[in-house]
Amino acid sequence: MRPQILTSAAFSLSRFSSTSATSNLAFKSLAAATCPSYKLLFTPSVCQPAYVSSPAQKRFQSNMATNANAFLELVKNRRTYYALNKELTVSKERIQEIVKEAILHTPSSFNSQSNRILVLFGAEHDKLWGFATDILKAIVPADAWEHTAQRMNMFKGAAGTILFFHDQNVVNEYQEKFAIYADKFPTWAAQSDAMIQYVLWTALTAEGLGANLQHYNPLVDEKVAAEWNIPSSWKLNAQLVFGGRAGEAGPKDQKPIEERLKVAGA
Numbered sequence: 001m002r003p004q005i006l007t008s009a010a011f012s013l014s015r016f017s018s019t020s021a022t023s024n025l026a027f028k029s030l031a032a033a034t035c036p037s038y039k040l041l042f043t044p045s046v047c048q049p050a051y052v053s054s055p056a057q058k059r060f061q062s063n064m065a066t067n068a069n070a071f072l073e074l075v076k077n078r079r080t081y082y083a084l085n086k087e088l089t090v091s092k093e094r095i096q097e098i099v100k101e102a103i104l105h106t107p108s109s110f111n112s113q114s115n116r117i118l119v120l121f122g123a124e125h126d127k128l129w130g131f132a133t134d135i136l137k138a139i140v141p142a143d144a145w146e147h148t149a150q151r152m153n154m155f156k157g158a159a160g161t162i163l164f165f166h167d168q169n170v171v172n173e174y175q176e177k178f179a180i181y182a183d184k185f186p187t188w189a190a191q192s193d194a195m196i197q198y199v200l201w202t203a204l205t206a207e208g209l210g211a212n213l214q215h216y217n218p219l220v221d222e223k224v225a226a227e228w229n230i231p232s233s234w235k236l237n238a239q240l241v242f243g244g245r246a247g248e249a250g251p252k253d254q255k256p257i258e259e260r261l262k263v264a265g266a
């Protein structure tokens with residue numbers, strides 16, 4: 001029995017190889033027809049850029065070895081900055097570029113791409129915090145108002161706000177498509193949203209700006225939707241206030257690492 005299984009496995013493997021050789025050929029013809037010639041590598045995977053094995057790519061790969069440290073420096077550098085001003089030390093175009101990159105490259109479950117973003121600069125940012133102030137004024141007890149008003153002015157004093165949403169239509173679509181995971185998609189959408197929040201918080205800090213993360217949803221949801229024409233399926237999750245740094249990040253306690261990390265098999 002055993003040798004026979006081995007023989008048939010070997011046969012299947014060779015069949016597979018010859019099938020993939022055929023499909024490689026088909027791939028090459030397709031790639032030759034569809035990929036710019038200067039980008040072709042003619043590997044069996046995708047239309048890969050020619051720089052994959054070029055000296056530049058090798059340099060990039062060897063830099064990658066040190067880039068975990070560079071990345072971790074950015075991770076350490078990200079902090080909550082409350083004292084912000086309206087002086088943007090990078091252009092609005094640069095911020096939009098960063099946001100676009102974050103949208104394109106932040107992962108989502110099943111690549112569902114449920115994240116949605118609204119960026120407000122200048123007067124539009126002021127408007128948001130004006131709405132929040134008006135809404136809170138109506139509900140915050142008079143003796144707590146001073147503190148709240150100061151906080152609102154602090155946010156308004158920043159240069160901009162990034163608002164993070166997930167698209168509920170996408171969540172619904174994936175719940176229907178993959179019913180077995182239906183109860184997971186809301187959590188996964190929130191996790192993907194948290195990832196893009198973190199990417200942008202870290203990236204803006206890396207650019208020398210300061211930022212802090214706020215949650216004035218659902219209080220401001222209606223006003224935001226009406227003012228900036230937000231589709232009803234977009235659900236607001238968080239607001240990242242950003243601007244020039246007008247102060248330092250506060251001290252930060254750390255619980256012992258041993259309470260927070262387990263390793264097995266090292």
Ligand SMILES: Cc1cc2nc3c(=O)[nH]c(=O)nc-3n(C[C@H](O)[C@H](O)[C@H](O)COP(=O)(O)O)c2cc1C
Binds near residue numbers: 078081213215250
């Ligand atoms: C999921 C999450 C929610 C947060 N919500 C708020 C918030 O609503 N308001 C606020 O001022 N800070 C908020 N923060 C900021 C945290 O208080 C802050 O990140 C934490 O104290 C650690 O400080 P650091 O950001 O300087 O590292 C939030 C942070 C996270 C990760």
